[in-house]
Amino acid sequence: MRTGRIIKSLSGVYRVDSDGEMFDTKPRGLFRKKKFSPIVGDIVDFEIENVTEGYIQHVHERQNELKRPPVSNIDHLVIVMSAVEPDFSTQLVDRFLVIAHSYGLNPRIVVTKKDMASDSQIERIEKDLDVYRAIGYPVQFVGKNDNIETIFDEWGSGLAVLSGQSGVGKSTLLNAYRPDLAIETNQISKSLNRGKHTTRHVELFERKGGFVADTPGFSALDFDHIHxxxxxxxxxxxxxxxxxxxxxxxxxxxxxxxxxxxxxxxxxxxxxxxxxxxxxxxxxxxxxxxx
Ligand SMILES: Nc1nc2c(ncn2[C@@H]2O[C@H](COP(=O)(O)OP(=O)(O)OP(=O)(O)O)[C@@H](O)[C@H]2O)c(=O)[nH]1
Ligand SMILES: [Zn+2]
Missing domain, CATH: 1.10.40.50 (Probable gtpase engc; domain 3)
Structure with missing residues (x-):
């Protein structure tokens, strides 16, 4: 039996990363009877069938879990906001923070597009960011020309999940860190190709000390579960x-x-x-x- 982490799921097949080795696994029949499905982020024990395939025997208890999109065991929820286009909004930051805490997640704030902001805009945003720093949230304010490696490395180990409105620069951050991924960025062609309701799946990518994932769809802030x-x-x-x-x-x-x-x-x-x-x-x- 081996242990690993589900990094991707596609039509009932779960790709598991076990110490850097990849296995395409399927859950044992008993999961279906219990109406329980493994999700991306889960730590699983699996039986190896051959060099690249296996069967999931057991899913470890989840530390935390997002429902939409489904992803578990999140160590850092990275709230990505842009300085401009779309404009930085403390109201939106606060709403993301509430969602993060309601799911027991550990949030941090990354503000992008510093290079596109004027001096007075930067000054105003820094003043707001000082409020979040004083509360104790880790904050980073970055632009196109900053060293992306160090931005990601400051997050510490574990799974970091990016959340934020469309167009704030989540894919751009991922691409700068992992150019080999070549994730589509939000150009006009992309919005033409992709209908509003197209579902994208979460996928974990390796980063130094852990994983990183984008969260398509999480930009719709839903407070239904909060009293x-x-x-x-x-x-x-x-x-x-x-x-x-x-x-x-x-x-x-x-x-x-x-x-x-x-x-x-x-x-x-x-x-x-x-x-x-x-x-x-x-x-x-x-x-x-x-x-
Ligand atoms: N100048 C500058 N442009 C940026 C920066 N970050 C992102 N952009 C641009 O902003 C646009 C949107 O960036 P994306 O990375 O696609 O945004 P996203 O958050 O992934 O958007 P969705 O995939 O729709 O959720 C792209 O045209 C990027 O090139 C930045 O720091 N500086
Ligand atoms: Zn009171």
Whole structure:
């Protein structure tokens, strides 16, 4: 029996990387009976059938898991945002952070296209990024001419998954790091070729110390699995200052003696972070439950 990691899945065949050796594996029949499917990212034990094929016997327990697209055991969720085209948005960063924390993922922020931004745009973005640095998120701000190797190496070992809107430069980052992959970038021809609803599959690529993957489709931010009372826990500094509120279940909206509101006043919590929290809280509180 060998152990490896599923790096790709295509029509019921799972490619497993086991110490750099590749095997095309199929799950044993017992998985089908249990309605359980292995997904990309899974660590599996498999029986070798011949030099390149095998049968999956066991899937190790997942540390975490994204449903759309399905990928498991993510060590770093890399939130990719561009400085311009599309414009940097703290609102979007905050929404990605909430999603990351709701799945128990460890997020970091990479801002691209620094070379395309003006000095005043860079200055404004840096000011916002300082807010995230102060909360404790690792932040990188990069452009076309920066050394991509070092950007990837700073992420540490394990599986790093790229997420972010279309056009922010995820494929460009991957290509700069692994030119051999030649992943299509977001040129006009690509949007013509690829319908909006075409599904792309996640694939793990080797990088120094681990793997990296793009997440097609993850740009659609879905909060359905989050209850309104959880939202405050996913804004880390709000969660922390919330310990000082008079009411233990304070949602920091209209409650009296709220330490979070006091800290916003005092400038210890960024106004935009609080505003985004309230916005998301109300959005989720007002959504119509579908079940
Ligand atoms: N000047 C400059 N252009 C960049 C940079 N990063 C990406 N681009 C350009 O921005 C466009 C979009 O980049 P992609 O890498 O395709 O973006 P993506 O995030 O992979 O987009 P999707 O595949 O649609 O999710 C391409 O034309 C890139 O050449 C950068 O740092 N500097
Ligand atoms: Zn409060």
């Amino acid at each position: 309104k009372d959880e939202v405050k826990d996913y804004f880390l500094e709000i969660q922390e200052y919330g310990q000082g509120c008079k009411f233990r279940n304070c949602n920091h909206i209209k409650e009296p003696q709220c330490n979070v509101k006091a800290q916003v006043e005092a400038g210890n919590i960024a106004q935009f972070r609080y505003d985004h929290y309230v916005q998301l809280f109300e959005e989720i509180a007002n959504r119509k439950e579908r079940y």
